[in-house]
Amino acid sequence: MAIYQVDSEDANFLFLEKTESPTHISLLYLYDQSALGGDFVRFTQIRQHIANRLNSAPVFRQKIRQTPGNIDFPYWENDQRFDLDFHIRHLGLPKPGDWRQFCIQIARLHSRPLDLSRPLWELYVIEGLDNVEGCPANSFALYLKVHHGAMDEFTALELMQSLHLYTADPQQHEHSQQKVAHLVAKAPSTTQMLAFGLLNNTLRSSRLALQLASNWSTLGRIATGLALRLARRAIDGESVSGTPSTRFAAPLSSSRVFDGGFYPRALLEKYAAEVPGATVSHALLAICGEAMRSYLQGLNELGAEPLQAMLAVNVRNAGAHALIGNNIAVTQVAMHTDLDYPVSRLQAIFATHPELQSIENEELTSFRLRSLYENLPAPLMAWLGRTANSKNSVTREVLSAGNCGVSEMTGSEKPLYLMGARLIGFTGIPPLFSGCGLMFTTSFYCDRVGITFVSDSSMLPDSRVMRRCLDEAVHKVEQYLLEKNHSKPLRSASRRG
Structure with a gap:
């Protein structure tokens, strides 16, 4: 038996949790079971397979226990009443079962907060x-x-990938038992929580004071810049972050929309090759930026300043344990939407951010989320979370440093199978944050790249228009390459599945 406390970065996501801004992430996998002939993958088989793999991470059987008055970060404890059937659920789309219906269903599921009194997952x-x-x-x-x-x-993503095989095995669920033992997690008593909270907050406050003292000159420059931006905001209504304000910086509601598509990887690789040294990551930023620019322009809401993105990057070192929790960095990236698309914009993105996904990039490692929170006393962090969706909150102004968020997920380059069904494609769906209400996710699997987006329905009431803008952004790339190289089309660039 052991005591496991949620760390600062993970606690921040728990403190940010509200009905209008749930802070869960989602993964979405599409499967083709036609190769099974007349047979098909049954729900009971998937349930058994998941049950066999539950020990891959202790959090699947653990729930959180909050401290009194949020005096300290929460603790993990084993759920003594764990019910697998609560967490694994079975749904069916009504006829005709098209992409639009599917996206609406996914948006509804993503809108609903998790039950914090149970282990924090649903499948x-x-x-x-x-x-x-x-x-x-x-x-x-x-x-x-x-x-x-x-x-x-x-x-x-790593845990979900581990559910798959590189070969089709319809009986996979019968021999997927994983024997991994974890220590039982037990939260301290209320009295112990109060004592630990007082001690931990004293230590955090001391470390925070030392950090402020050792970085006084840097903080002075930041404070001066912030004061100037506050002044500009008072005069012109500009965002404190200096990022041009859009409809996606408004406070959040509790409703979400989701859409996107899958595109040929070869097309995006050819696009990236137009700029020596650029990668598909740079190309995807240009495409997402063009989709957003085109959407705002159609509403006559596009300002003169170029749009900015907040890029999420995995900074876990190679070989690090998969169950560390959160280990990501974010950085602001200019999408140069004031330049011609597609090539001039791609050149500018690469010139200003040549090392987008490198964990050695100083700009990324200096802005790891953990470093923002590790020395904040828990009551202060909880207050920042409670007020995050308020119009003038500090957290909201920090998160509005990007007009949209972009994350990149890399899957297998070989086909994967689940109980004999072939994986067609996958994507992720991140949470929305007040100040940044549009998130793009790009995903690599075999010869396809997924580009999907999630937003607030009050900010994006016409998600099909944004989807059309995304398809057109990819189509412009295809047309440019065709006109330049006089080659044949590389396949349709607007596939939905």
């Missing part, structure tokens, strides 16, 4: 994908929802 098996382009009839999907306080999207 849905969704059947009835009968009319989705790129997916054969009778395809199905897995939708995993797990709290950001338990793990980041990169850890969740």
Whole structure:
């Protein structure tokens, strides 16, 4: 038996949790089971397979226990009444089972907060994908929802990938038992929590004071810049972060929208090759920026200043344990939406940010989320979380440093199978934060790249228009390459499944 306390970065996501801003992440997997002939993957088989793999991470059987008055960070404890059937659920799309219906269902699931009195995850098996382009009839999907306080999207991706095989095995669930033992987690008593909280907050306050003293000159420059931006905001209504304000910086509601598509990887690689040294990551930033620019321009809401993105990067070192929790960095990236698209913009993005995904990038490692929170006393962090969706909150102003968020997920380059069903594609769905209400996720798997987005329905009431802008952004790249090289099309660039 052991005591496990949530660390500062994970606690921040728990303190940010509210009905209008749930802080879970989601992973979405699409499967083709046509190769099984007349047979199909049954819900009971998936349930057994998941049950066999629950020990891959202790958080699947653990829940959080808050401290009195949030005097300290929460603790993990084993759920003595764990019920697997509460966490694994079965849904079916109504006819005709098309992409639009599927996106609406996913948006509804992503809108609902997790039950914080239980282990912080849910898995849905969704059947009835009968009319989705790129997916054969009778395809199905897995939708995993797990709290950001338990793990980041990169850890969740690694765990989900471990459920698959490189060969089709319809009886996979019969021999997937994983024998991994974890110490039982037990939270301290209320009296102990209060004592630990007083001690921990004293230590954090002391470390915070030392940190402030040792970085006084840097903090002075930051404070001066912030004061100037506050003055500009008072005069012109400009965001404190200096980022041009858009409709996606408004306070959040409790409703979400989701959409996106899958595109040929070869097309994006050819686009990136137009700028020596650029990668597909740079190309995807340019495409996401163009989709957002085009959408805002269609509403006559595009300002003169170029749009900015907040890029999330996995900074876990190679070989690090997958269950560390959150270990990500974010950095502000200019999308240069004031320049011609597609090539001039790609050149500018690469010139200003050549090392987008490198964990050695000083700009990223200096802005690891953990460093922002590790020395904050728990009551202060809890207050910042409670007020995050307020119009003038500090947290909201920090998160509005990007007009949108962009994260990149890398899957297998070889086909994967689940109980004999072939994985068609996958994507992730991050939480929204007040100040940054539009998130793009890009995902690599085999010869396809997924580009999906999630937003607040009050900010993006017409998600199909944003989807059309995304398809057009990819189509412009295809047209540019065709006109330049006089080559044949590389396949349709607007596939939904």
